[in-house]
Amino acid sequence: MNTKFITSCALAASLFLASHAPALAKSGVLVIDDVVSVRILNGWRTDRGTHMAAIEVRLADGWKTYWRAPGDGGIPPRFNWSGSTNLANVDLHWPRPDAFHLNGMLSIGYHDAVIIPIELSPATKGQPISVSGEIDMGVCDDICVPVTVHVTAELPADQTTTDPAILGALKLAPANAKAGGVTSATCAVSPISDGMRVTATIDMPALDGEEIAVFELAGQQVWIDEAKTTRAGRHLTATTDVVPSASGPFLLNRSDLRITVLGKTRAVDIRGCPAG
Known part of the structure; x- marks a missing residue:
């Protein structure tokens, strides 16, 4: 099971984070020592009344992050959207991940960058959605670092122009x-x-x-x-x-x-x- 692996990741993370500068947040993008940046792509309001947005994750060379089922060697991502307003439900449309071996164990996830479409259902249709989310995720290179990032976005109801990057990510779903x-x-x-x-x-x-x-x-x-x-x-x-x-x-x-x-x-x- 993963107990020893997760413990070693937590120890490595504490040593890593203690020796690096604090996180820098600006322009809606949270950057942790140039290892990972996360932001919301605002997307568009669909004909069904949902809002198709996306989480964009960019990683430094050699770093990886994980799919919803990360394998024996991975850290599963967790999402908390409780700080949002006018938000009833969130569906994630995961792109096809890659399989790779890390520390002798199979891991499943992404490298370089990934766009994960998120379909948001408003509590009141036709009204804006204010997104405030907390994402717990693992990023790994020679060591694994559990990271918590905060993302925010204001999603207007009248935004109907589609985003080619999100459309491309939707096509990558299994x-x-x-x-x-x-x-x-x-x-x-x-x-x-x-x-x-x-x-x-x-x-x-x-x-x-x-x-x-x-x-x-x-x-x-x-x-x-x-x-x-x-x-x-x-x-x-x-x-x-x-x-x-x-x-x-x-x-x-x-x-x-x-x-x-x-x-x-x-x-x-x-x-x-x-x-x-």
């Missing part, structure tokens, strides 16, 4: 199961000493490069091991162990499972995995 050519996906579940073992059998065309399957389980505090994958023709088999915080077998709802299959240039997002 394809859904149908668009990805998935004809079936089933999961077999069996108990292990400290949790459950899940084996997914997916009928789908092969992606380019190494195929990495990432399992997520909504609504539960669990640790999920790096999946082992094999392929025979159209059939991709992926097996992982799911361990809850209490350790031991537990009731697993297959409809809550989410499996993302990552290739070199494409990815497929599969929601739910019924029994085979």
Whole structure:
């Protein structure tokens, strides 16, 4: 599990931050010693009445940050939008991440820069949204640094001009199961000493490069091991162990499972995995 890794990251972060200058914030961009800068791209009000904005993250050479499911070697990002006004809901549209190895562990995330579209639902339609958010994120090079950044933006209701950068990021999202050519996906579940073992059998065309399957389980505090994958023709088999915080077998709802299959240039997002 990740306890030792997270502890070492926290220690490295304290040493790193103690020896560097304080954060500098100006023009709505928070910069921490030129390692990472984060800002909101204001975007536009959609025909549905939501507001399509984005989080833009820029990283110094060699630094990386993490996807929503960061792998064994990553720090999961966390978002708090409670300081915002006229905001009812936030949906993140994650672009396809890259897989890389850091400290001998698989990590999943982004390097150089990433634009993460965020779709904001106003509490009162037709009115501006004032965004005030706190983002906890990890950035890593030779060491890992947990960072908290604050972002703000005023999003008017009459802004309807689309942003090409956000549109481009939306196109990078993993394809859904149908668009990805998935004809079936089933999961077999069996108990292990400290949790459950899940084996997914997916009928789908092969992606380019190494195929990495990432399992997520909504609504539960669990640790999920790096999946082992094999392929025979159209059939991709992926097996992982799911361990809850209490350790031991537990009731697993297959409809809550989410499996993302990552290739070199494409990815497929599969929601739910019924029994085979």
